[in-house]
Amino acid sequence: MAFTLAPLPYAYDALEPYIDTLTMQIHHGKHHQAYVDNLNKAVAGTEHENKTLEQLVDHAGAISPAVRNNGGGHWNHTFFWESLKNHGPSDVINEPGGKLAEAINEAFGSFDAFKEKFAAAGMTRFGSGWAWLIKSKENGKLVITSTPNQDNPLMDVAEVKGTPVLGVDVWEHAYYLKYQNKRADYLAAFWNIVNWDKVAERF
Numbered sequence: 001m002a003f004t005l006a007p008l009p010y011a012y013d014a015l016e017p018y019i020d021t022l023t024m025q026i027h028h029g030k031h032h033q034a035y036v037d038n039l040n041k042a043v044a045g046t047e048h049e050n051k052t053l054e055q056l057v058d059h060a061g062a063i064s065p066a067v068r069n070n071g072g073g074h075w076n077h078t079f080f081w082e083s084l085k086n087h088g089p090s091d092v093i094n095e096p097g098g099k100l101a102e103a104i105n106e107a108f109g110s111f112d113a114f115k116e117k118f119a120a121a122g123m124t125r126f127g128s129g130w131a132w133l134i135k136s137k138e139n140g141k142l143v144i145t146s147t148p149n150q151d152n153p154l155m156d157v158a159e160v161k162g163t164p165v166l167g168v169d170v171w172e173h174a175y176y177l178k179y180q181n182k183r184a185d186y187l188a189a190f191w192n193i194v195n196w197d198k199v200a201e202r203f
């Protein structure tokens with residue numbers, strides 16, 4: 001079974017003005033598509049051909065750089081699209097609630113402190129990569145981490161391992177058309193489009 005690119009769970013212009021239509025078209029239709037295509041090439045005719053994406057990602061370090069990079073790319077982007085949502089007018093307050101909000105407060109002191117720390121993880125990831133909010137593999141607590149390239153915290157090679165509940169792509173291709181070198185502005189805009197219901201479901 002070849003891997004396939006699912007359509008976005010919303011229209012390409014749904015995340016305007018925070019993420020622009022052209023960025024979404026290229027990011028999903030070209031970048032994500034390329035990860036899927038290159039992953040299929042990397043596993044074709046190998047013992048990994050019939051593995052699930054989760055199985056591949058779990059052993060990414062032991063398989064091959066092509067599977068690690070493209071399998072990670074496919075997993076991370078699918079996860080990212082599902083983490084986002086258009087909440088309508090910009091005055092809508094977009095914050096987590098319930099048990100997730102309690103866990104964020106417990107782990108980071110407040111929602112604002114969490115946002116600051118998460119953005120800092122994105123800002124300090126040198127070059128290309130991702131910032132993550134994860135449930136730690138050790139104790140189930142919420143932890144902020146970041147990974148290089150298309151690695152993620154599910155991978156055997158990750159420095160900090162756990163189950164991602166939220167992630168943000170800080171590759172330049174995710175924001176450069178609209179924000180150019182201003183990664184901080186992109187990360188600030190990101191809070192307007194987080195799908196907290198989805199994050200709570202994962203948590």
Ligand code: MN
Nearest residue numbers: 031169171174
């Ligand atoms: Mn990307």
